[in-house]
Amino acid sequence: MNEDPLVQLAEDFSLLSLMAVGGAITVLPEMHRSVVEIHGWMSAVQFADLFALAQTSPGPNILVVTLIGWKVAGLAGALVATIGMCGPSCVLTFAVSKIWLQFREASWRLAIEDGLVPVTVGLMLAGGFLITLSADHSVAAFVITGVTAAAVLTTRIHPLWFFAIAGALGVAGWI
């Protein structure tokens, strides 16, 4: 296991690419496991920080992968991780898209969708649970997480406002 970090990034993320059913966030727990627990590339807190940083940036929410690669192996790491995470799934999408659209009402297709949705939801909830445990180390932090989640669910206020307010509360020493 004493490989070049670039090779490990490429291996890890191209596997995750094909395991990310239902979107990139569903592999958040596995990314955490690999990056923090298996490779020890960073602490859980750093992982949560990079995730937050990626969320404050515009663009696809896959950008946390770019930051992980960059943290591990600089610019080359960022590119390898990003392409690793997108490449295999893009090729698969390209190959399948033409065939798939011809089967819009096929019952096997609907059954696959029915079957994968619960797994996706379970993975998303697990991702939320684990990133909360990594990010929150005080009662106030858990309150921020809870209030943000509730507000995103019930209002149309843009999430960046919560990032700004939470950041200000942090600077004020409340969290």
Next chain:
Amino acid sequence: MNDTPVAAAPGPSELFLRFAQVAVTGFGGVTPWARRMLVEERRWLDPDEFTDVLSLCQLLPGPNIVNIAVCVGARFDGVRGALAAFAGLMGAPVVIVLVLGALYTQYGHLPAVSSAFRGISAAAAGLVVAMGLKMMASRRLRSAMAVFAVVTFIGVALVRLPLVVILAGVAPASIAAAIWRRK
């Protein structure tokens, strides 16, 4: 109907530009912006076509919005279109996030920045929690199928099973149950 797609198929530079625009304006989730661009502004797809593309892209592994870019690009201009849409979508955001990363490394150790991040990380976690909870409203969970969501959650969050165990064990069981229920 006002929703008919325009006939002219976009070329690679048009695909690149439009996806770049969507990516840079899309804070906290690009997909809704992509829908607006594809269906309402450019009319490259009608609403049903978009829903169809979206459901495929959610089903296939990988980031949904990246898959959407590849699907749409491929549809209008094959490999060239797919590459153009992908590059447009990812190019600017990767540069922006790396600049943020560099600033964070430079100033992250300052007490003010690290305490700001204690707050921002907590809010970012809340965003993921909300996404998960929102998806629980799916009509596909309003049945015994919900048990597979519970098993997945317990397996990953509490038992900390590797993802491959879920994909090799729970996912096939869930699909088998769905097939059986449709019979």
